[in-house]
Amino acid sequence: MHEMSLAENIRQIIEEAGCRQGFGRVRTVILEVGALAAVEPESLRFCFDLVMKDSIADGARLQIDSVPGQGQCLQCGKTVPVAALYDPCPCCGCYEVQATLGTGMRVRELEIE
Amino acid sequence: MCNVCGCGAGEARIEGQSLQPGHAGGGLMAYRRLRSRNERQHLPADSRWVAVGSPVAPSGEKPLGESEASLLPSAAPAGLIHYGQGAAGGEVPGMSQARMVRIEQDILGRNNVHAARNRAWLAVRGILALNLVSSPGSGKTSLLVRTIEALRTRIPLAVVEGDQQTSFDAERIRATGAPALQINTGKGCHLDARMVEQALEKLSPVEESVVLIENVGNLVCPAAFDLGEAAKVVVLSVTEGEDKPLKYPDMFAAARLMLLNKVDLLPYLSFDVDKALDFARRVNPGLEIICLSATTGSGFSAWLDWIEARRRETLALRHSAPLTCNLPSGPESHADRC
Numbered sequence: 001m002h003e004m005s006l007a008e009n010i011r012q013i014i015e016e017a018g019c020r021q022g023f024g025r026v027r028t029v030i031l032e033v034g035a036l037a038a039v040e041p042e043s044l045r046f047c048f049d050l051v052m053k054d055s056i057a058d059g060a061r062l063q064i065d066s067v068p069g070q071g072q073c074l075q076c077g078k079t080v081p082v083a084a085l086y087d088p089c090p091c092c093g094c095y096e097v098q099a100t101l102g103t104g105m106r107v108r109e110l111e112i113e
Numbered sequence: 114m115c116n117v118c119g120c121g122a123g124e125a126r127i128e129g130q131s132l133q134p135g136h137a138g139g140g141l142m143a144y145r146r147l148r149s150r151n152e153r154q155h156l157p158a159d160s161r162w163v164a165v166g167s168p169v170a171p172s173g174e175k176p177l178g179e180s181e182a183s184l185l186p187s188a189a190p191a192g193l194i195h196y197g198q199g200a201a202g203g204e205v206p207g208m209s210q211a212r213m214v215r216i217e218q219d220i221l222g223r224n225n226v227h228a229a230r231n232r233a234w235l236a237v238r239g240i241l242a243l244n245l246v247s248s249p250g251s252g253k254t255s256l257l258v259r260t261i262e263a264l265r266t267r268i269p270l271a272v273v274e275g276d277q278q279t280s281f282d283a284e285r286i287r288a289t290g291a292p293a294l295q296i297n298t299g300k301g302c303h304l305d306a307r308m309v310e311q312a313l314e315k316l317s318p319v320e321e322s323v324v325l326i327e328n329v330g331n332l333v334c335p336a337a338f339d340l341g342e343a344a345k346v347v348v349l350s351v352t353e354g355e356d357k358p359l360k361y362p363d364m365f366a367a368a369r370l371m372l373l374n375k376v377d378l379l380p381y382l383s384f385d386v387d388k389a390l391d392f393a394r395r396v397n398p399g400l401e402i403i404c405l406s407a408t409t410g411s412g413f414s415a416w417l418d419w420i421e422a423r424r425r426e427t428l429a430l431r432h433s434a435p436l437t438c439n440l441p442s443g444p445e446s447h448a449d450r451c
Binding site: 002005006009010012013014017021023031037038074084085086088095096097098099104105106107108109110111112113 | 212213214215216217218219220221222223224301302303305333334336337338358359362363365366392394395396397398399
């Protein structure tokens with residue numbers, strides 16, 4: 001995925017929150033990123049530092065909390081952990097596992113001064 | 114990693130043959146990218162990573178600082194490097210001193226807002242929009258040209274073309290007589306919902322038509338960006354590898370339909386169709402699949418039937434539930450901004 005676009009979206013979210021809630025500086029940005037969200041954390045960090053320049057989050061620390069992937073097996077019906085979209089069901093071994101969790105990403109919290 | 118946009122940081126998981134396992138305790142190991150040519154020449158040519166604290170850094174290189182170390186991937190057992198298990202996954206020190214604000218906002222939220230507006234705008238007009246995605250060179254434009262030629266007497270069609278540069282594709286579409294609009298993404302590697310919103314405004318597709326959106330040839334980024342389409346259609350051609358669904362799973366997971374294109378070339382290739390379809394269904398158990406050739410037209414009737422079936426669904430929805438929506442061309446609401 002294109003981490004630069006994501007970093008720009010994060011900046012927009014932070015600036016809008018800053019406007020609404022009236023805070024000046026952001027010290028830490030806490031993201032939740034699903035294990036199946038196709039986001040490369042190292043790449044996102046690289047983009048984050050560049051994109052936050054001259055914003056209220058300039059120099060802010062980025063914390064990325066990973067949300068594990070989860071899916072439902074269409075054969076045995078169980079909810080199972082999913083590390084990759086093509087993983088087989090750990091219970092019955094079939095490949096009909098539909099990812100249900102860990103595909104999204106969001107800005108969860110900001111630490112502000 | 115690409116130093117222009119930060120994309121392609123490599124591989125979330127790397128086979129560990131060029132790494133140096135065993136420096137750190139507990140089976141977990143931090144690595145950093147070798148920074149200078151001077152530093153790289155101390156290792157075999159294929160070594161791009163070095164364990165933190167390993168002695169290869171020549172004099173003059175500063176040791177890795179703590180903040181820098183937190184950006185580095187860690188290696189799990191069995192020679193795998195896993196980004197995102199490093200120090201950044203831990204708690205934030207000194208947090209009690211500062212005020213925490215819960216935001217809980219989807220990072221793709223803004224794109225999704227535009228996508229929802231596009232979807233409503235299309236629904237109210239009974240327009241079916243399909244988002245065609247694939248690698249460059251899979252034959253999307255040839256497929257569109259043949260599709261338009263086959264359907265244009267029955268269904269009004271319009272095309273939105275996404276490419277990094279040039280309007281070659283839109284010109285090919287316009288040669289069929291169908292209206293087409295080219296979006297050049299410049300440095301961008303995917304279409305987003307805002308671009309499509311503007312394209313729809315300019316293109317003004319007629320009511321109850323079909324809009325075919327040809328995304329930028331890229332099997333990675335377009336998977337994540339909803340454009341407001343009814344379905345993503347992923348095109349895989351038999352001149353590619355049959356393992357592409359496993360190598361680029363997100364796109365195959367996001368698609369409703371896969372078109373296996375260029376099947377007329379199968380006699381000249383070693384492409385294993387069953388394997389490709391099996392791999393695609395592993396990633397997306399509900400994926401519909403049609404094998405066809407945009408050159409000979411074989412399998413095309415199934416694809417045209419599929420489009421007509423989706424169009425009937427769109428029209429049924431329009432006639433069963435009166436929908437209202439604001440025009441996407443209207444000024445964006447800034448009510449939530451200051």
